[in-house]
Amino acid sequence: MALTIVVLGGSFAGLQVAHRLLKHTRNTHKDLKVILVSKDSHFFWNLASVRAVVPGVLKEEQYNLPIEPGFAKYPAESFEFIVGSAEAADLDAKTVRVVTATGERSLSYDHLVLGTGTRYMDPNSPWKANGTNEEVMASVKSTQEKIRAAKHIVVAGAGATGVETAGEIRFEFKDKEVVLLSGGDQILGGDAIAGNAEQELIKLGVQVKLGARVTGSHELPDEGAQGGKTEVTLANGETILTDLYLPTMGVLPNTEYLPAKVLRDDKYVLVDEFGRVQNAENVWAAGDIISEPKSSFIIADKQAAGVAKNIDLVLNGKKTTPVKLIPVDVFVCAVGRSRGAGRMAGIKVFSFMVYMIKGKTLGTQMMPGIVDGSSF
Numbered sequence: 320m321a322l323t324i325v326v327l328g329g330s331f332a333g334l335q336v337a338h339r340l341l342k343h344t345r346n347t348h349k350d351l352k353v354i355l356v357s358k359d360s361h362f363f364w365n366l367a368s369v370r371a372v373v374p375g376v377l378k379e380e381q382y383n384l385p386i387e388p389g390f391a392k393y394p395a396e397s398f399e400f401i402v403g404s405a406e407a408a409d410l411d412a413k414t415v416r417v418v419t420a421t422g423e424r425s426l427s428y429d430h431l432v433l434g435t436g437t438r439y440m441d442p443n444s445p446w447k448a449n450g451t452n453e454e455v456m457a458s459v460k461s462t463q464e465k466i467r468a469a470k471h472i473v474v475a476g477a478g479a480t481g482v483e484t485a486g487e488i489r490f491e492f493k494d495k496e497v498v499l500l501s502g503g504d505q506i507l508g509g510d511a512i513a514g515n516a517e518q519e520l521i522k523l524g525v526q527v528k529l530g531a532r533v534t535g536s537h538e539l540p541d542e543g544a545q546g547g548k549t550e551v552t553l554a555n556g557e558t559i560l561t562d563l564y565l566p567t568m569g570v571l572p573n574t575e576y577l578p579a580k581v582l583r584d585d586k587y588v589l590v591d592e593f594g595r596v597q598n599a600e601n602v603w604a605a606g607d608i609i610s611e612p613k614s615s616f617i618i619a620d621k622q623a624a625g626v627a628k629n630i631d632l633v634l635n636g637k638k639t640t641p642v643k644l645i646p647v648d649v650f651v652c653a654v655g656r657s658r659g660a661g662r663m664a665g666i667k668v669f670s671f672m673v674y675m676i677k678g679k680t681l682g683t684q685m686m687p688g689i690v691d692g693s694s695f
């Protein structure tokens with residue numbers, strides 16, 4: 320029987336672990352077989368989702384690349400890609416039940432890597448991949464059409480996704496009214512860059528409303544003068560009528576297929592400093608499914624590298640080493656396609672530098688190297 324490693328999730332964490340195992344661990348274990356399972360046949364570059372929803376700015380291939388061709392260089396017997404959803408994991412029997420478009424499979428593994436990340440609470444939101452590629456792209460395209468048609472847009476939730484979305488829309492469409500609702504008294508959860516980011520949004524013409532927590536929203540019936548509009552209700556009782564309501568709040572871990580014994584109280588996965596999932600044998604995790612110290616592709620990148628290395632060490636009878644994260648906390652937020660706000664640890668990054676680091680491309684140039692493994 321081949322040495323089988325099942326990797327769940329075809330995003331930052333899963334793709335890197337799969338490539339590293341195939342590129343490096345296969346050198347010492349010729350019988351290695353990596354099975355990568357992902358709901359989405361493509362790698363969706365979620366950092367660019369905030370720009371992808373603005374019609375006419377990005378081409379689809381800049382934020383959505385097929386995964387399978389990136390693995391074509393490995394021997395056929397050492398890699399399998401399954402487009403499907405992990406629905407249950409028996410961590411004692413070491414099996415995962417995967418549902419695909421054509422049926423169901425039970426995969427047996429020697430090691431299991433969890434990289435199924437998180438999703439936004441609103442199932443139709445376009446910010447992160449949450450479904451088949453057809454569903455993800457349909458969500459992006461329908462948001463593009465709605466943004467094109469709307470004159471008044473409410474973006475709710477003033478975390479990085481909300482701030483960037485409001486900035487991207489207003490940068491492109493100076494004739495649209497864009498309102499950003501922040502539940503708290505400051506945007507970005509009161510981070511040190513909140514004031515700068517707010518100033519950048521105001522310069523762009525975004526209306527920033529602080530202390531504006533949304534308690535509900537409903538679409539008005541199609542007929543009548545206000546037909547098709549959405550009424551958004553705030554905690555203070557105020558209502559806002561808008562052509563388009565874009566919520567960016569609320570993120571959930573994709574861990575429903577896992578037993579409670581490997582989860583923390585908040586339903587994220589419990590890992591040790593080596594990236595090993597607690598209360599299970601030969602199970603590892605990386606990325607947003609842990610969201611510790613925070614959800615970040617830079618952290619997912621480090622955790623994936625650490626997990627791939629530790630699996631390799633274990634398979635070669637060596638001691639695992641702690642996963643190394645980045646030494647400084649970096650937070651950069653693009654505001655439109657020319658400016659932004661950011662910091663490296665406590666040191667401010669100037670607006671133009673944020674544009675150069677993030678806003679110019681939203682990192683899309685890194686995508687091909689992750690899909691084909693040349694980055695690792």
Ligand SMILES: Cc1cc2nc3c(=O)[nH]c(=O)nc-3n(C[C@H](O)[C@H](O)[C@H](O)COP(=O)(O)OP(=O)(O)OC[C@H]3O[C@@H](n4cnc5c(N)ncnc54)[C@H](O)[C@@H]3O)c2cc1C
Pocket residue numbers: 327328329330331332333356357358359365366367368369403404405406434435436437438446447448449450479480483573576605606607608614615616617618619651677
């Ligand atoms: C708009 C935006 C901007 C961002 N900007 C930054 C930034 O500037 N800096 C930064 O560091 N981070 C940023 N991030 C965060 C970063 O993108 C995430 O940390 C990153 O996506 C984590 O990757 P991941 O591999 O852990 O999982 P995810 O990207 O969450 O992907 C999980 C994958 O698993 C699949 N999946 C889910 N459930 C199942 C299942 N049951 N079976 C099979 N497959 C499944 C999904 O389809 C998806 O492909 C940003 C995120 C967004 C949305």
